[in-house]
Amino acid sequence: MGGCTSKPSTGSKLSDIDFPIQHQHNNINDETTSHNTTTTTAAKSPFFPFYSPSPARNWFSKKSSPAPESTPRRFFRRPFPPPSPAKHIKSLLARRHGSVKPNEAVVPEGCEAETGSGLDKSFGFSKNFGGKYEIGEEVGRGHFGYTCKAKFKKGEFKGQDVAVKVIPKSKMTTAIAIEDVRREVKILRGLTGHNNLVKFYDAYEDSEKVYVVMELCEGGELLDRILSRGGKYSEDDAKSVLTQILSVVAFCHLQGVVHRDLKPENFLFTSKDENSPLKAIDFGLSDFVKPDERLNDIVGSAYYVAPEVLHRSYSTEADVWSIGVIAYILLCGSRPFWARSESGIFRAVLKADPSFDDVPWPTLSSEAKDFVKRLLNKDPRKRLTAAQALSHPWIRSKASEVKVPLDISILRLMKGYMCSSALRKAALRALSKTLTIDELFYLKEQFSLLEPSKSGTINMENIKTALTKHATDAMKESRVHDFLASLSALQYRRMDFEEFCAASINIYQLEALDRWEQHARCAYELFEKDGNRAIMIEELASELGLSSSVPVHAVLHDWIRHTDGKLSFLGFVKLLHGVSSRALANKPQ
Structure with missing residues (x-):
């Protein structure tokens, strides 16, 4: 489940479970008239903390009150005003407590009942919470739980403060809710060893509650730091924050864990010190x-959700989008997407482009703008990965010592390359020779992490060793190693850096660059000299794996030049994308 997201009364907090998504204004310093969807009490906030209740009701109320106390998410209380590009999202979110995920058993009818009768709420956690910890003051409260301080009673940590997330079992009214808690503990237990990840101690339960014991971070939320600065960070300070965020997220992605709820409240500083490390928390939706x-x-959470999440087909790239939203906020103090209603928020996320024309964007570096734009690309295929973002020139200009982690997406790209035809491999090799120094930096880092042999080559054993070296128990749960079977061809041969570059190129990311045309034209010229030859349409169809039932002449006629029978520039570019036989077969004639 998600974490307690209410503001702590004192000290710091660790988040708890789900909240309804509420509405927000755009600039962090705007005055906002609002309506709390839970209590139906109108309120006007003199400070805008990114998250304010909906202004839909009592919009012109003059009554003042403190800033709202919780960050909303997941469940909507009011119907969407049609038309909306996200009109089905309300019902999908509302069914979260009773719906199932892919490959899971069907939740029996009635599991969504408030009583939760018939559900097994035994987690197998330790039972002696009271014997190990002395619970203290409450520091945060959410819709389904609350967070308290506590102290170790004995042992090597005796007297040490910790944070305890307390989740009443009475709130777990569905099988999905129970599974969320179980999975959160499994992820926290499995993810270990990163400096920017909140430390997990243990999980306990009794007949009434679950207790999740974690490191106490007393420096407050990243959100509070942003507000204390008036909503704007300098480029250097923003780089420092984003480097830590990207580092821990890249680590999670390597382990096969997607966070799915990255936002400023889910990063806590360990202390009040200005240079305090930042810790990622709240894996309840992971x-x-x-x-x-x-x-x-x-x-x-509404303002941080990626477009592909709304389209219901996503992976780790969705986290990078959320980091892009955080980066935009850090640099200019406003959200890239804003509306006064849930449907408006989603419409903006799906359709609108963030503005880079308003102050202070004209005064910021071109590298900073390029960095944010490449994180906020609506096409997840064209978006940078977290590891790639750490290799971006803007990040490296601040901290050249930034350690670029192994990127799990490399395996997926290598799989596509290994399954490609000889003709496509030749095209990719030509394209790899056009890469810039900045683009090669990332690939050199990835190749070195695979620890090539003295001959400068890698094989399957190098990849297995690299994964094992960086693995946690979470990687075993996500079965990342099972994916290596798709690279079985590397068991019988080795790959040098030049071929590794060809295998690891992301065509869609290059396509998103302004210089893509130059890349493609230069690569085609190299291909013309080294690998282009006369080819029959039937031979090309065989290269692409097209069956005889596909009308190959109709779909491939513009791939080959009629003058000499060689691959045309259009065909070369299509070949780089690895067009599948299914896509060609389904192409409208």
Whole structure:
């Protein structure tokens, strides 16, 4: 389940479970008239903390009150005003407590009942919470639970403060709710060893509650730091924050874990010190995902949700979109997408482009704008990965010592390359020779992480060793190693850096660059010299794996130049994308 997201009364907090998504204004310093969807009490906030209740009702109320206390998410209380591009999202979110995920058993009818009768609420956690910890003051409260301080009673940590997330079992009214708690603990237990990840101690239960014991971070939320700065960070300070966020998210993605609820409240500082490390918290909506797998359940927080999540087909790229939203906010103090209603929020996320024309964007570096734009690309195929973002020139200009982690997406790209025809491999090799120094930096880092032999080559054993070196128990749960079977061809040969570059190129990301045309034209010229030859349409169809039932002449006629029978520039570009026989067969004639 998600974490307690209410503001702590004192100290810091760790988040708890789900909230209804509420509405927000755009600029963090705007005055906002609002309506609390839970209490139906109108309120006007003199400070805008990114998250304010909906202004839909009592819009012109003059009554003032403190800033709202919780970050909303997941469940909507009011119907969407049609028309909306997200008109089905309400019902999908509302069914979260009774719906099932892919490959899961069907939840029996009646599981969504408030009583939760018939559900097994035994988790197998330790039973002696009271014997190990002395619970203290409450520091945060959410819709389904609350967070308290506590102290170790004995042992090597005696007297040490911790944070305890307390989840009443009475709130777990569905099988999905129970599974969310179970999975959150499994992820926290499995993910270990990163400096920017909140430390997990243990989970306990009794007949009434579940207790999740974690590191206490007393420096407050990233959200509070942003507000204290008036909503704007300098580029250098923003880089420092984003480097930590990207580092821990890249680590999670390597382990096969997608967070799915990244936002400023879910990052806490360990202390009040200005240079305090930042810790990622709240894995209540997280899930395991293999490199070639897609998720389809809609979860997250409205302003940070990626377009592909709304389309119900997404993976780790959705987290990078959320980081892009955080980056935009850090640099300019406003949200990239804003509306006064849930449907308006989703319409903006799906259709609108973020503005880079308003102050202070004209005064920021071109590298900063390029960085944010490449994270906020609506096409997840063209979006940078977290590891790639750490290799971006804007990030590296601040901290050249930033360690670029192994990128799990490399495996997926290599799989596509290994399954490609000889003709496509030749085209990719030509394209790899046009890469810039900045683009090669990332690939060199990835190749070195695979620890090539003295001959400068890698094979399957290098990949297995690299994964094992960086693996946690979470990687075993996500079964990332199972994916290696798709690279079985590397068991019998080795790959040098030049071929690795060809295998690891993301065509869609290059296509998103302004210089893509130059890349493609230069690559085609190299291909013309080294690999282009006369080819019959039937031979090309065989290369692409097209069956005889496909009208090959109709779909491939513009791939080959009629003058000399060689691959045309259009055909070359299509070949780079690895067009499948299914896509060609389904092409309208």
